[in-house]
Amino acid sequence: MSATTHAHTHDHDHGPPKGLMRWVTTTNHKDIGTLYLIFALVMLFVGGGMALVVRAELFQPGIQFVNPDFFNQMTTIHALVMVFGMIMPAFAGFANWMIPMMIGAPDMALPRLNNWSFWLLPFAATMLIGTIFMPGGGPAAGWTLYPPLSLQAGDSFPFSIFAIHLLGISSIMASINIIVTILNMRAPGMTLMKMPLFVWTWLITAYLLIGAMPVLAGGVTMLLTDQFFGTSFFQAAGGGDPVLYQHIFWFFGHPEVYIIILPAFGIISQIIPTFSRKPLFGYDSMVYATAAIGFLSYIVWAHHMFTVGMPLAGELFFMLSTMLISVPTGVKIFNWLSTMWRGSLTFETPMLFAVGFLFMFSIGGFTGLMMALAPVDFQYHDTYFIVAHFHYVLVPGALFAALGGAYYWLPKWTGHMYDETLGKWHFWLSTIFVNLLFFPQHFLGLAGMPRRIPDYATQFADWNMWSSIGGFGFGLSQLLFVWVVIKCARGGARATARVWDQPNGLEWTVPSPAPYHTFEQAPDVK
Amino acid sequence: MGTADEIRRSNRSLTLRLAAGAVAMFGFGYLLVPFYYLMCDVIGIGGRTADAVAAAPQSVATGRHVTVELVGSVNESAPWEFRPKIATLDVEPGRLYTATFSARNLTDLPLTGQAIPSVAPATSARYLKKTDCFCFRAQPFAPTETRDLTVQFYLDPELPQYVDRLTLSYTMFVKPAAEG
Numbered sequence: 001m002s003a004t005t006h007a008h009t010h011d012h013d014h015g016p017p018k019g020l021m022r023w024v025t026t027t028n029h030k031d032i033g034t035l036y037l038i039f040a041l042v043m044l045f046v047g048g049g050m051a052l053v054v055r056a057e058l059f060q061p062g063i064q065f066v067n068p069d070f071f072n073q074m075t076t077i078h079a080l081v082m083v084f085g086m087i088m089p090a091f092a093g094f095a096n097w098m099i100p101m102m103i104g105a106p107d108m109a110l111p112r113l114n115n116w117s118f119w120l121l122p123f124a125a126t127m128l129i130g131t132i133f134m135p136g137g138g139p140a141a142g143w144t145l146y147p148p149l150s151l152q153a154g155d156s157f158p159f160s161i162f163a164i165h166l167l168g169i170s171s172i173m174a175s176i177n178i179i180v181t182i183l184n185m186r187a188p189g190m191t192l193m194k195m196p197l198f199v200w201t202w203l204i205t206a207y208l209l210i211g212a213m214p215v216l217a218g219g220v221t222m223l224l225t226d227q228f229f230g231t232s233f234f235q236a237a238g239g240g241d242p243v244l245y246q247h248i249f250w251f252f253g254h255p256e257v258y259i260i261i262l263p264a265f266g267i268i269s270q271i272i273p274t275f276s277r278k279p280l281f282g283y284d285s286m287v288y289a290t291a292a293i294g295f296l297s298y299i300v301w302a303h304h305m306f307t308v309g310m311p312l313a314g315e316l317f318f319m320l321s322t323m324l325i326s327v328p329t330g331v332k333i334f335n336w337l338s339t340m341w342r343g344s345l346t347f348e349t350p351m352l353f354a355v356g357f358l359f360m361f362s363i364g365g366f367t368g369l370m371m372a373l374a375p376v377d378f379q380y381h382d383t384y385f386i387v388a389h390f391h392y393v394l395v396p397g398a399l400f401a402a403l404g405g406a407y408y409w410l411p412k413w414t415g416h417m418y419d420e421t422l423g424k425w426h427f428w429l430s431t432i433f434v435n436l437l438f439f440p441q442h443f444l445g446l447a448g449m450p451r452r453i454p455d456y457a458t459q460f461a462d463w464n465m466w467s468s469i470g471g472f473g474f475g476l477s478q479l480l481f482v483w484v485v486i487k488c489a490r491g492g493a494r495a496t497a498r499v500w501d502q503p504n505g506l507e508w509t510v511p512s513p514a515p516y517h518t519f520e521q522a523p524d525v526k
Numbered sequence: 527m528g529t530a531d532e533i534r535r536s537n538r539s540l541t542l543r544l545a546a547g548a549v550a551m552f553g554f555g556y557l558l559v560p561f562y563y564l565m566c567d568v569i570g571i572g573g574r575t576a577d578a579v580a581a582a583p584q585s586v587a588t589g590r591h592v593t594v595e596l597v598g599s600v601n602e603s604a605p606w607e608f609r610p611k612i613a614t615l616d617v618e619p620g621r622l623y624t625a626t627f628s629a630r631n632l633t634d635l636p637l638t639g640q641a642i643p644s645v646a647p648a649t650s651a652r653y654l655k656k657t658d659c660f661c662f663r664a665q666p667f668a669p670t671e672t673r674d675l676t677v678q679f680y681l682d683p684e685l686p687q688y689v690d691r692l693t694l695s696y697t698m699f700v701k702p703a704a705e706g
Contacts, residue, residue, distance in 0.1 A: 109537045176544040180537050210548050218555025236642045237699030244562045309648040
């Protein structure tokens with residue numbers, strides 16, 4: 001990738017420094033975007049490896065490969081790595097690469113802060129993953145870190161808390177940068193309601209991050225002071241209440257869900273119009289729906305804790321407000337479908353991932369509606385049904401959108417077309433295996449299999465076996481993606497500036513690969 | 527868009543405002559703590575009984591019978607033996623009862639215990655009134671001491687009719703040293 005960008009810097013008075021220091025000191029939004037994306041890809045395999053340890057252990061009933069405590073560390077760190085180390089940095093990478101190009105800005109508004117936001121991540125991730133090798137092992141109480149269980153961790157406890165602090169600081173700084181860029185750096189004529197939807201979804205995501213991340217930081221700081229400084233926020237013995245932690249955590253946790261999915265919505269909203277050869281249907285309603293989802297995300301948190309012992313009024317409020325979210329989400333789904341309606345559709349790999357997203361994210365949305373029903377949730381709570389639900393919205397949902405976005409913009413980033421045949425293979429293998437992996441977990445959950453348990457009753461054996469086969473198949477299929485990316489970075493058919501037949505947006509007006517500096521002269525936006 | 531200088535100034539002020547917003551939200555996380563207890567008090571949830579001493583009951587013969595189950599437990603293998611002397615009581619709302627728990631310090635060291643109450647169903651907690659309770663105070667124990675602990679309580683006759691059974695449980699903790 002770097003070789004091709006060098007070739008285009010000769011007409012500037014300064015090029016990027018050579019070698020490793022280029023990447024350490026860079027303040028270029030494209031370099032930092034690349035760093036984010038590569039980091040996310042590495043973390044996909046780190047977190048995925050942990051998931052495969054879990055699936056290997058669950059292949060058969062009984063304890064086969066790992067002891068239960070290590071199993072719990074794997075589920076916990078897998079989730080933390082995937083949420084904070086993989087999917088959020090992946091979308092931050094897209095934001096860095098694409099937002100300045102989409103709004104006609106020369107770079108992000110705060111380039112040095114940008115460098116710092118990224119470089120906190122590898123250190124935070126190393127700290128978090130390194131806890132596995134500490135005496136007593138890493139955090140094992142689930143990614144939600146509920147006390148009192150999370151307080152019984154060994155030496156790793158403060159390390160995992162500080163790692164979460166660093167990850168949070170990184171994403172707050174990135175959000176500030178994104179908001180300032182979008183609000184202050186748009187090219188003349190690029191009004192807010194002309195911005196591509198990906199920019200809009202990130203603007204709202206960034207506000208959600210600034211609202212939610214500090215609350216998590218506060219919650220885990222309370223855990224820390226409870227453990228080491230004698231406070232009693234959550235210690236019942238000192239008059240605290242562990243349930244309070246759940247409220248604080250999910251006050252962050254539910255906006256976090258939309259922090260992950262809104263940029264995915266944005267990417268899908270860029271891909272579908274291009275391959276339908278029609279403008280996005282209902283642009284204004286898409287913007288308002290995104291804002292509505294952002295607002296609602298702050299008032300539904302207790303639906304994660306229906307079984308905690310709430311009064312009826314509370315259960316009703318959180319149940320109804322949760323179901324309300326399906327209205328703006330439905331607006332989005334139907335707008336995407338209407339965009340495709342009577343379009344001249346072609347199914348290149350990005351479009352395949354986008355259509356796959358539409359189908360499978362909706363499955364996850366429907367199971368979400370099932371669990372929004374408080375009385376029904378009492379049966380599903382903490383079973384494999386919830387595991388199936390959130391993996392459907394996160395893997396064939398958020399991850400598929402990220403993969404689709406990568407295929408969509410790879411020609412713009414590298415200047416080469418990716419291998420379409422391999423891309424299609426990647427999509428179909430991923431889709432088949434991801435359904436084999438997660439669909440049986442619905443049945444397991446309805447039959448009563450609890451989550452976060454390394455062993456299970458023999459009646460669950462068959463579906464667990466299929467799920468594990470799906471897991472290994474899905475994991476191995478992602479190696480194909482790595483190969484496609486490497487192949488595309490090294491060479492291939494030259495991409496034109498427009499890349500696709502009828503793409504929309506400023507990023508398609510600059511050459512492919514995008515020069516190191518773009519839009520130093522603001523473009524004219526009509 | 528104005529001049530480069532104007533943009534830099536406006537970037538700076540927006541950055542500072544957003545950073546202030548992040549700091550404020552950190553504070554808001556802590557604000558959720560008193561807000562949580564306020565909500566629990568207002569709605570009467572959390573399964574906690576009031577820490578305050580209740581007034582003696584206005585004696586009313588309601589003729590109603592409610593089973594009160596008593597549970598004593600310890601957490602995290604804390605060094606206590608702690609159990610109720612009688613597991614269930616047949617209670618008539620409006621009348622005062624005394625329940626006795628037996629506690630023993632299993633260590634050779636002096637230990638201070640603190641019992642934390644919980645009522646199930648949680649929404650009935652506010653109808654269980656205590657005129658006196660061992661849980662109102664920290665309980666110092668001499669090494670290996672065994673002692674009886676009592677709670678005097680009554681059920682408010684306002685207790686909803688559909689409740690015919692409730693559980694009053696105590697968990698005995700070792701009081702954290704920092705709390706004295």
